[in-house]
Amino acid sequence: MRIKPLDLRLGRGVRVALVVVAGLAWVWCALLLLRSAVPTDLRAVRLDTTTIFGKALVRRAEHVERFFLIVWVLSQIALFATLWVYARRGPRFARESAAGPIGTGMLLGMLGLGIVWLVQLPFGALGLWWARRYDLSDIGYLEWAFGDWFELAAAFTSICVTLLIVMFLARRLGEAWWIPGAAVFVVIGAGFAFAQPYLLAETTPLGDPSLRRAATEFEQKQGVGGIPVSVEDVSGTTSQANAYAVGFGASRKIVLWSTMVDGTFTDREVRAVLAHEIGHHSSDHIPKSLAWFGLFALPGAWILMRATRRRGGMGEAAAIPLALLVVAALQLALSPAQSWISRGMESEADWKALQTTRDPAAVRGLFVGFARTSLGDPDPPAWAHILLDSHPTLAQRVAMAEAWRRQQP
Amino acid sequence: MTEVPPLPISVVVTDDLERSRLTVFFRLLLAIPHLIVVIVWGIAAFAVAVVLWLALLVEGKAPGTLQKFVASYIRYSTQVSAYINLAADPYPAFGGAVGYPIDLEIELATRQSRGRVAARLVLAFPALLLLAVLGGGFSGANFTTFSSSTSGDGGDLWALGWSSGGVAMTAAFLAWFASLARGKMPLGLRDLIAYCIGYTAQAMGYLLLVTDRYPTTDPARVVPFARLPPHAVRLELSDEVRRSRLTVFFRFPLAVPHLIWLTLWSMLVLVLVTPAWLIALVIGRLPSFLHRFFAAWIRYTTHVLAFLYVIGGPFPGFTGAAGRYPVDIAFAPPERQRRAVTAFRLFLAFPALVLAGAYGTAALVVALLGWWAALFTGRMPEGLRNLGAVSLRYSAQATAYLFLVTESYAYAAPALRDRPRNVQLELPFDAPGVGPTAIEAV
Numbered sequence: 053m054r055i056k057p058l059d060l061r062l063g064r065g066v067r068v069a070l071v072v073v074a075g076l077a078w079v080w081c082a083l084l085l086l087r088s089a090v091p092t093d094l095r096a097v098r099l100d101t102t103t104i105f106g107k108a109l110v111r112r113a114e115h116v117e118r119f120f121l122i123v124w125v126l127s128q129i130a131l132f133a134t135l136w137v138y139a140r141r142g143p144r145f146a147r148e149s150a151a152g153p154i155g156t157g158m159l160l161g162m163l164g165l166g167i168v169w170l171v172q173l174p175f176g177a178l179g180l181w182w183a184r185r186y187d188l189s190d191i192g193y194l195e196w197a198f199g200d201w202f203e204l205a206a207a208f209t210s211i212c213v214t215l216l217i218v219m220f221l222a223r224r225l226g227e228a229w230w231i232p233g234a235a236v237f238v239v240i241g242a243g244f245a246f247a248q249p250y251l252l253a254e255t256t257p258l259g260d261p262s263l264r265r266a267a268t269e270f271e272q273k274q275g276v277g278g279i280p281v282s283v284e285d286v287s288g289t290t291s292q293a294n295a296y297a298v299g300f301g302a303s304r305k306i307v308l309w310s311t312m313v314d315g316t317f318t319d320r321e322v323r324a325v326l327a328h329e330i331g332h333h334s335s336d337h338i339p340k341s342l343a344w345f346g347l348f349a350l351p352g353a354w355i356l357m358r359a360t361r362r363r364g365g366m367g368e369a370a371a372i373p374l375a376l377l378v379v380a381a382l383q384l385a386l387s388p389a390q391s392w393i394s395r396g397m398e399s400e401a402d403w404k405a406l407q408t409t410r411d412p413a414a415v416r417g418l419f420v421g422f423a424r425t426s427l428g429d430p431d432p433p434a435w436a437h438i439l440l441d442s443h444p445t446l447a448q449r450v451a452m453a454e455a456w457r458r459q460q461p
Numbered sequence: 462m463t464e465v466p467p468l469p470i471s472v473v474v475t476d477d478l479e480r481s482r483l484t485v486f487f488r489l490l491l492a493i494p495h496l497i498v499v500i501v502w503g504i505a506a507f508a509v510a511v512v513l514w515l516a517l518l519v520e521g522k523a524p525g526t527l528q529k530f531v532a533s534y535i536r537y538s539t540q541v542s543a544y545i546n547l548a549a550d551p552y553p554a555f556g557g558a559v560g561y562p563i564d565l566e567i568e569l570a571t572r573q574s575r576g577r578v579a580a581r582l583v584l585a586f587p588a589l590l591l592l593a594v595l596g597g598g599f600s601g602a603n604f605t606t607f608s609s610s611t612s613g614d615g616g617d618l619w620a621l622g623w624s625s626g627g628v629a630m631t632a633a634f635l636a637w638f639a640s641l642a643r644g645k646m647p648l649g650l651r652d653l654i655a656y657c658i659g660y661t662a663q664a665m666g667y668l669l670l671v672t673d674r675y676p677t678t679d680p681a682r683v684v685p686f687a688r689l690p691p692h693a694v695r696l697e698l699s700d701e702v703r704r705s706r707l708t709v710f711f712r713f714p715l716a717v718p719h720l721i722w723l724t725l726w727s728m729l730v731l732v733l734v735t736p737a738w739l740i741a742l743v744i745g746r747l748p749s750f751l752h753r754f755f756a757a758w759i760r761y762t763t764h765v766l767a768f769l770y771v772i773g774g775p776f777p778g779f780t781g782a783a784g785r786y787p788v789d790i791a792f793a794p795p796e797r798q799r800r801a802v803t804a805f806r807l808f809l810a811f812p813a814l815v816l817a818g819a820y821g822t823a824a825l826v827v828a829l830l831g832w833w834a835a836l837f838t839g840r841m842p843e844g845l846r847n848l849g850a851v852s853l854r855y856s857a858q859a860t861a862y863l864f865l866v867t868e869s870y871a872y873a874a875p876a877l878r879d880r881p882r883n884v885q886l887e888l889p890f891d892a893p894g895v896g897p898t899a900i901e902a903v
Binding site: 145147149150151152155156201204209212213 | 713714778786
């Protein structure tokens with residue numbers, strides 16, 4: 053099938069004007085989304101990490117983190133080498149399909165994921181070995197491998213649905229598929245984000261009455277209400293502590309890992325965590341993330357359309373292996389921006405936690421505790437921080453608590 | 462075309478399908494004396510097989526007398542098995558006489574490769590696994606006894622085989638009722654049991670060093686006389702046995718989207734089947750649009766299972782379109798159906814569904830073994846593929862019967878090829894319509 057080139061029958065001047073207007077709209081939306089409760093004039097406090105976290109802990113955390121970073125770099129090299137080879141040779145697997153163009157595209161997409169999974173498996177195993185060595189994970193190798201197998205099946209299903217939509221639109225609309233395609237994915241993303249609290253592993257309501265009262269109080273202070281708080285049992289899986297906010301609107305929820313409320317952290321520190329997660333909801337971070345996704349999805353889909361043009365466009369199964377490579381490259385290229393946006397949201401939630409609890413000592417204790425239980429490097433290499441960190445460094449988070457304290461009259 | 466060598470252990474059938482109701486009714490009890498002999502002889506045969514094993518390892522040649530002793534045991538246990546499973550009617554001679562209605566032709570292999578002999582127990586494992594689900598022999602009873610005394614793993618395997626019943630025992634269970642009712646053995650069931658018995662004899666012959674030819678599951682070779690009668694639901698097999706190792710390795714996760722889609726489609730079919738049944742009761746046939754819808758669903762199910770079980774190579778489409786997959790199902794146009802048969806369809810379909818379940822278990826083992834074989838060799842063994850295809854064909858016919866797509870009953874024989882249309886059917890009963898009726902063809 054020959055894909056129709058995008059032809060809006062507009063003059064060059066009009067098209068340039070449209071692109072400029074769209075670009076300005078994009079920037080305006082981005083600026084709106086970047087607005088934060090964190091004061092712009094907050095004076096950064098320089099702290100000595102070894103004083104806060106202790107020399108031994110910092111060294112140990114750096115050592116642990118360094119290995120993970122090396123494994124990540126190697127896995128990325130392997131990933132792109134694999135996808136590059138697959139982009140060249142993958143189309144030949146079309147002969148293994150009797151499923152028509154879209155079904156064949158699904159097969160090629162799934163095979164691509166499968167090959168990537170296989171190639172990444174040794175790196176995952178290395179990471180697990182390292183995590184087990186430092187008591188960061190209690191998962192057995194078999195459990196990890198088989199659990200991954202089912203995750204792979206879920207990923208296969210997701211890519212099938214994605215390709216079904218994209219290829220259907222591309223075959224119907226030609227090169228204009230990327231406009232409705234991006235919109236469809238934002239809608240699907242919103243659906244998943246809304247439904248995620250209902251798809252989570254089994255959780256139990258938070259039992260501690262004092263923590264429940266604290267959560268209600270913090271919700272009132274932040275102008276939200278009725279957010280259920282649950283505990284997810286992760287004992288036997290990991291010793292790391294974590295919490296997260298999921299859902300939006302009627303499905304909002306906060307989940308604490310059982311390692312957060314097993315006595316490792318003080319009540320004041322857990323309260324700080326609750327205030328932080330409530331801060332995510334009160335700042336509408338999840339709808340904002342969806343909006344960001346929409347902002348990136350549009351140009352991303354356009355790039356994908358252009359990149360696959362030589363293979364007949366996204367309506368052709370032969371373009372799918374190349375599309376996988378392009379998507380992976382886009383993800384890597386956008387990861388600094390995504391991490392930066394995410395760090396901004398985390399900073400805002402930290403700030404709201406400080407404003408709500410007014411307890412910088414607890415916040416500081418919490419992050420020192422995180423460094424201890426998760427062995428996260430308080431001050432990682434700059435490149436790794438820019439590329440990978442979705443949260444401010446632990447040192448930066450402690451510094452914010454200190455800055456908040458100093459700001460108080 | 463390459464000449465296919467004859468099987469060293471092949472089943473010979475001269476059975477006339479006539480059955481004495483009295484001996485059928487008491488069949489298991491009547492067989493007790495034979496069972497005792499089989500067990501005792503079996504223990505001796507296994508002991509002799511150990512001696513054979515040593516002799517073949519040392520000299521590369523088996524003592525003829527010992528081999529004949531084991532071969533006689535296999536023949537006798539086959540005849541007893543045929544008697545118990547109703548594949549034959551006369552009471553067998555103790556010791557196994559030549560000329561029994563279900564008999565074996567055995568060609569002894571006195572010289573065998575030492576390497577293959579040394580690893581015989583390991584090599585035989587896949588065959589024993591299949592034997593466990595086909596369950597057409599008596600050697601199993603002996604093997605349980607033998608292995609339990611040596612705490613071998615084979616004992617567990619056999620326990621599994623017997624506890625799950627196996628295809629042969631399921632067929633025999635259904636045949637018992639049919640033979641009692643009609644005084645005749647349904648041809649399809651007889652051929653199916655003969656197939657299971659034939660495979661069992663091959664597997665035991667291989668394990669006990671009577672032959673070094675690996676047993677084949679190909680129904681066309683084990684029971685070449687079995688043919689399909691004309692039927693409204695036919696399997697069309699154009700699959701090449703070549704497989705892509707990559708798609709084989711990821712076969713299950715690749716099938717997951719299909720399984721999800723199949724589940725959704727099946728839910729809709731289940732919703733529609735009751736109205737379809739009522740309509741068929743009133744107008745005496747299934748409306749064309751429902752026939753097409755149900756047929757597409759059955760076809761799609763076959764495509765998906767063929768892919769999942771490595772019986773088919775390519776990734777199937779999502780619509781169940783006809784003629785697009787190398788393991789395909791063809792349907793005759795909608796036919797008039799007798800209201801009485803339609804009214805009791807669920808009950809009438811029950812035996813076919815039971816047998817489809819047994820066939821399905823065999824297909825699972827085919828999938829397991831085929832997965833490994835295709836992964837290493839890049840090819841699906843033809844025998845396994847054909848057994849799997851037979852299983853899918855039977856399942857499609859049983860489902861089509863249950864869901865009113867046809868009034869033709871599922872045909873049990875493990876055959877892939879049609880009987881030539883100009884040849885008089887050797888069915889024991891007159892077959893109305895395009896296919897056999899319920900009781901004759903189970």
